[in-house]
Amino acid sequence: MNKITKASISGLAIISSAALLAGCAGGTTEPTDPVETSFLACGVSDEGSWSDRSFNQAAYEGLEKAKAEIAGVDIKGFESHGPSDFGPNLDQAVADGCDVIFAVGFNFSDGSLKTAVEANAASHFVWIDGWNEGWDNLKPISYKMAESSYLSGYLAAAYSKTGVVATYGGMDIPAVTDFMLGFENGAHQYGIDSGKSITVLPWQFVGDFGNTQVAKSISDGFIADNADVIFPVAGSLFTATYESIKESGKDVVFMGVDKDVALTSPEYADLTLTSVEKRMTQAVFDVVKDLSSGGAFTTTDYVGTLANDGTGLSDFYDFDGKVDSAIKAKLEELKSAIIAGTIDPTKDPR
Amino acid sequence: MSDTKEKKDMTQVKLSGRDILQDILSSSILRIVIAILLAFVFGLLLVIFTNARVLESLPNFFGNPGEFFAAASSSIGAFFEAFFKGAIFNPNGKTVEAQFRPLTESLRFAGPLIAAGLGVALTFRVGMFNIGAMGQILFGSAFAAYASFQFHLPVGVHLVVAVIFGLIGASIWSAIAGWLKAQTGAHEVIVTIMMNYIALNLVTYAMRTDILNPGATSTTPQAHAPDPNAVLPLLLGPGFKIHWGFILVLASVAVYWWLMEKSSIGFKFRAVGFNPDAAKTAGINVKRIYVLSMAFSGLFVGIAAVNQTLGDSLRITPGIDGGIGFEAITVALLGGSNAIGVLLAGLLFGAMKATGPAMQSAGVSPDILSVVQGLIILFVAAPPLIKAMFRLPNQRSTIAIDAPTTNKSHKKAKALKEAGVDSATKAEATEEGSEK
Numbered sequence: 136m137n138k139i140t141k142a143s144i145s146g147l148a149i150i151s152s153a154a155l156l157a158g159c160a161g162g163t164t165e166p167t168d169p170v171e172t173s174f175l176a177c178g179v180s181d182e183g184s185w186s187d188r189s190f191n192q193a194a195y196e197g198l199e200k201a202k203a204e205i206a207g208v209d210i211k212g213f214e215s216h217g218p219s220d221f222g223p224n225l226d227q228a229v230a231d232g233c234d235v236i237f238a239v240g241f242n243f244s245d246g247s248l249k250t251a252v253e254a255n256a257a258s259h260f261v262w263i264d265g266w267n268e269g270w271d272n273l274k275p276i277s278y279k280m281a282e283s284s285y286l287s288g289y290l291a292a293a294y295s296k297t298g299v300v301a302t303y304g305g306m307d308i309p310a311v312t313d314f315m316l317g318f319e320n321g322a323h324q325y326g327i328d329s330g331k332s333i334t335v336l337p338w339q340f341v342g343d344f345g346n347t348q349v350a351k352s353i354s355d356g357f358i359a360d361n362a363d364v365i366f367p368v369a370g371s372l373f374t375a376t377y378e379s380i381k382e383s384g385k386d387v388v389f390m391g392v393d394k395d396v397a398l399t400s401p402e403y404a405d406l407t408l409t410s411v412e413k414r415m416t417q418a419v420f421d422v423v424k425d426l427s428s429g430g431a432f433t434t435t436d437y438v439g440t441l442a443n444d445g446t447g448l449s450d451f452y453d454f455d456g457k458v459d460s461a462i463k464a465k466l467e468e469l470k471s472a473i474i475a476g477t478i479d480p481t482k483d484p485r
Numbered sequence: 486m487s488d489t490k491e492k493k494d495m496t497q498v499k500l501s502g503r504d505i506l507q508d509i510l511s512s513s514i515l516r517i518v519i520a521i522l523l524a525f526v527f528g529l530l531l532v533i534f535t536n537a538r539v540l541e542s543l544p545n546f547f548g549n550p551g552e553f554f555a556a557a558s559s560s561i562g563a564f565f566e567a568f569f570k571g572a573i574f575n576p577n578g579k580t581v582e583a584q585f586r587p588l589t590e591s592l593r594f595a596g597p598l599i600a601a602g603l604g605v606a607l608t609f610r611v612g613m614f615n616i617g618a619m620g621q622i623l624f625g626s627a628f629a630a631y632a633s634f635q636f637h638l639p640v641g642v643h644l645v646v647a648v649i650f651g652l653i654g655a656s657i658w659s660a661i662a663g664w665l666k667a668q669t670g671a672h673e674v675i676v677t678i679m680m681n682y683i684a685l686n687l688v689t690y691a692m693r694t695d696i697l698n699p700g701a702t703s704t705t706p707q708a709h710a711p712d713p714n715a716v717l718p719l720l721l722g723p724g725f726k727i728h729w730g731f732i733l734v735l736a737s738v739a740v741y742w743w744l745m746e747k748s749s750i751g752f753k754f755r756a757v758g759f760n761p762d763a764a765k766t767a768g769i770n771v772k773r774i775y776v777l778s779m780a781f782s783g784l785f786v787g788i789a790a791v792n793q794t795l796g797d798s799l800r801i802t803p804g805i806d807g808g809i810g811f812e813a814i815t816v817a818l819l820g821g822s823n824a825i826g827v828l829l830a831g832l833l834f835g836a837m838k839a840t841g842p843a844m845q846s847a848g849v850s851p852d853i854l855s856v857v858q859g860l861i862i863l864f865v866a867a868p869p870l871i872k873a874m875f876r877l878p879n880q881r882s883t884i885a886i887d888a889p890t891t892n893k894s895h896k897k898a899k900a901l902k903e904a905g906v907d908s909a910t911k912a913e914a915t916e917e918g919s920e921k
Contacts, residue, residue: 213845218799219807220841222726223590227842230575230583245800307705342689342706343804 172209174427176201177233178419179213179224181240183344188400189370189393190344190413194239194263197419201427204420208427221247235259235426237419241310248273259432261422263415264310267434274422274432278413278439280310281317282473283446284366285480286466287390287411288321290448291364292333293462294408296386301336301362303353305344305369312338314368314392314411317480321469324478328465335484336360344370354379358387364408365389377403388454395449410449414439442474507758509866510609510822517819520864521833528857529561532849536560563847571843572836582724587839589727593797595835596734597622597789597809602816602827603741604659604785608673609822610745611778612758617662617677618786619810620684621655625783625790626708626805627688628654630697633711633795643714648733648791655787656780658684663779667772673779681810689803697801708801717796730792737788742824744781754778789813815862834858 178185178198185195191214198210211231213224221243228236229251238248241264252260252270260273267275291300302318304311319335326333339353350372357365358379363386367373373391380387391410396403418437426432439445448466451458472478533539538556546553570577572591578584601618608615615621629651638646662680665671691697692706699709717728745751756764757774765771793805816834820826837858841851 211846213842214851216841217804217807218802219797223839223842224845226586227571227846230578231846246798340705 171207173207174205174423175209175211175231175233176235176237176423176427177211177213177228177231178237178239179221179228179243180215181242181344182215182217183370184214185212187371188396189373190415191239191370192399193394193413193415194237194419197416198237198423200416200420201423205424205427208423218242218245218247221245222250225251229255229258233258235261235423235432237422238262238265240264241308259426261419263419267436271434272432274434274437276415276418276422276437276439278313278446279441279480280313280411280413280446281320281480282441283411283448284314284317285321285324285473285478286448286469287366287409288318288323288335289325289469290321290409290458290462290466291318291366291390292322292325292331293329293465294388294458295333295362295364297361297363298332299334299336299361300364300366301357301360302366302368303339303341303350303357305341305372307340311340311368313481314366316484318366319484320480320482323484324469336362341369341372344372347372347375350375351379355383358383358385363387366392366411368392374403377406380406391449397449397452404452407452408454409451412447412449414445414447418445440474441470506609506612506614509818517821517865521861523864524857524860527860528853529564531853531856532564533557533560535850535853536848560849564844564849567843567847567849568836568840571840571846575843580724586725587843589721589725590839591832591836592731593727593835594838595831596731596796597792598812598816598834598838599828599831600734600737600788600792601786601809601813602820602831603737603824604655604782604787604789605813606817606820606822606827607741607745607754607782607785608778609817610758611754611774612761613666613775613778614674614814615659615662615677615779615782615786616674616814617659617680617684617810618789618813619806620677620681621658621783621786622790622793622806622810623681623684623688623803624658625651625655625787626794626801627691627697629791629794630708630711630801633715634709636715637712638714640714643712644717644795647711647715647795651791651794652784652787655790656783659783659786660776660780663776666779667775673775685803692801692803706803710801711795715795716798717792726797728796730788730796733788733791737785738824738828741785741827745824750777786810786813812858815858818862819865 176198178195180191180195183191185191195212198212201208202210211228211233213220213228215221215224221238225236225238225247236258238260243262243265248260248262248265249268251258252273256272258272260270261276262273263276265273265275265277267273288300292298300318300322302315304315315338319338322333322335325331336357339356341349341353350367350369354365354367354376365376365380365387367376367389370393373389373396376389380389388406388408390408391397391400391403393413393415394410395412396410397407398404418439422437437445441447469478473480536556539553539560542549542553542556571587573588575584575587578586601622604621605615605618629647632647632650633643636643636646658680659677662673662676665676666673688697689706692708697708698706701707701709717730717733719725720727720729720731743751745754753764753769753774754777756767756769757771757778761771764774789809790805793799793807793809794801799805812834816827816830819833820828820830837854841854844851844854
């Protein structure tokens with residue numbers, strides 16, 4: 136009784152102080168700029184922080200880029216620690232008089248964005264990974280991630296020595312499964328082209344984008360099943376896969392998503408074969424640039440594809456020498472075929 | 486010197502957890518106010534030293550100290566302005582509704598914190614730690630969600646049934662821990678913590694299958710949305726998000742007060758909390774009280790679960806607890822485990838949650854508020870530090886609180902304390918006897 140009670144009290148203190156330190160480190164305080172601003176661009180994050188090295192960060196860097204490069208643009212970022220923050224953050228962004236509000240992520244489909252969009256007809260919203268349900272004040276930004284993921288799957292299968300590759304997702308939502316579908320199709324295509332037997336292990340889902348324990352146990356399972364290329368489509372959870380690979384001691388690599396992971400998280404570059412980039416930074420920047428220079432707000436979709444460079448594979452960096460030049464040439468060929476429409480990366484593989 | 490210190494540590498170790506808990510819960514109001522103020526002072530230091538303008542002025546501090554102080558005071562001003570606008574009243578709101586919305590948001594966030602806080606507080610009064618509010622909220626949510634879409638009942642009836650299901654779910658999960666303690670002596674801290682994970686995985690399973698998610702094509706765990714009949718209606722109309730769940734919370738504060746201060750079962754709860762051996766001698770079935778108190782605790786936690794599930798039109802996922810289960814512990818500690826204290830502590834923490842967006846808008850990281858919350862508890866739960874720092878008089882002679890003195894006076898203080906505790910329990914026992 137005695138010790139346990141004490142331990143639980145000090146445990147509380149430790150938890151709180153850990154939260155304290157994490158809070159300091161992850162703080163994204165924006166300096167209030169005294170310079171006159173003519174355009175205020177705001178972003179509300181998906182669950183997690185603006186510094187998640189992945190999805191949220193990619194979007195936020197677009198805002199930061201706009202602030203740095205376009206005179207008169209100021210930005211505000213609202214981090215959501217959970218879905219219950221979506222609504223209040225959107226309300227606050229509206230109350231702050233933001234000229235455009237970016238809702239970053241599919242998860243805003245829980246009704247919070249619908250409420251905000253319908254209640255504030257005069258505010259302009261941009262929904263990344265979203266769609267328009269007939270609103271005239273919302274512009275969707277979406278990506279055909281299956282296109283670039285198809286290339287990554289082909290590369291993964293060609294790189295694999297065991298002939299087994301695997302992918303897992305954060306949540307079973309279209310914005311995630313689009314990657315996985317393209318990956319699986321690409322891997323199977325390599326099997327057909329090369330005549331080798333290629334296995335794509337059954338898909339797994341973590342359930343969210345924060346649970347490193349589950350992500351690690353999924354990765355452990357993949358490695359135990361002989362997979363030697365893993366494709367985690369789960370934001371920052373690739374770090375758990377990295378850890379799992381290191382612990383196994385096996386010759387396994389993974390591929391990043393959203394950002395050029397080898398470049399932005401160099402401490403993980405030694406196992407990053409390549410990354411499937413979702414170039415939100417540029418898309419966000421382009422929207423802010425257009426609107427802030429007097430462009431009219433439109434509800435037209437922005438769709439990132441291989442053709443408009445909205446998505447694509449990252450540089451191979453350290454792995455450049457380990458990828459056969461014939462494969463590199465083949466990837467270029469496939470890319471042209473996807474752009475031309477002769478390959479459908481989203482066909483049902485089964 | 487070091488010898489004295491060693492002796493002191495030894496005597497402190499001999500203090501039982503129950504004593505420490507009671508000491509924390511008997512914190513004077515002055516001590517709590519000081520703890521809150523001190524925590525805000527530390528929070529403000531963080532506000533100042535994370536402010537970009539302040540950081541820019543620092544290298545040039547000796548050249549132009551004025552700029553540093555101007556930047557510091559403007560960052561503090563921004564903090565308080567954001568707190569006021571985000572949690573109480575926003576004078577910049579375009580409509581009257583928008584101006585008053587922050588206050589209702591504070592209440593909305595405070596609701597589940599207060600209810601779960603009452604649940605945890607109840608077990609504190611019985612000398613137990615219910616660390617399992619998270620699991621109880623999950624179980625309550627699962628039950629409430631099940632009733633909310635599997636049944637199709639008339640308006641009014643459906644809501645009542647769903648609420649009752651939520652309360653029962655949380656209460657059952659909580660009572661299991663009490664039963665294990667009563668039957669096997671298993672410590673409730675360990676059991677409730679473990680049961681959090683069992684609940685999480687059970688509920689996740691139910692949300693992946695037809696039990697809670699019939700007809701779903703995705704494997705993402707999520708419960709079916711409640712029928713409109715089973716949703717807590719909005720309290721102040723569509724302009725505000727606050728719903729009838731808050732009325733349930735206020736009612737549960739009143740019930741808690743009556744239960745703990747006026748009812749005979751509440752008296753037995755407290756008697757066991759003071760001294761289970763004395764309570765047993767006085768004829769109280771202590772084991773039964775363990776189970777009952779955990780069951781009652783679960784009922785209050787269930788109110789929080791119902792608020793989350795049927796109130797805030799959120800997706801019902803395994804994350805429905807939203808950290809409330811653990812924040813409830815801090816609310817109960819800060820509130821001194823009495824009804825009004827928990828209500829006020831919950832309102833304070835609810836306001837801190839509600840003000841998050843306004844803080845971010847003002848360029849202050851809302852994480853600083855989490856720091857302030859943690860510090861408040863640290864200061865409330867570390868009375869020796871507070872007393873030593875402010876040289877407050879001792880209300881109770883407790884060794885841990887005494888200023889460092891000689892070994893001799895420690896023994897004396899300890900004897901005094903034991904006498905004090907003993908006489909208190911004797912008094913309780915007599916009271917119990919006379920009631921019969």
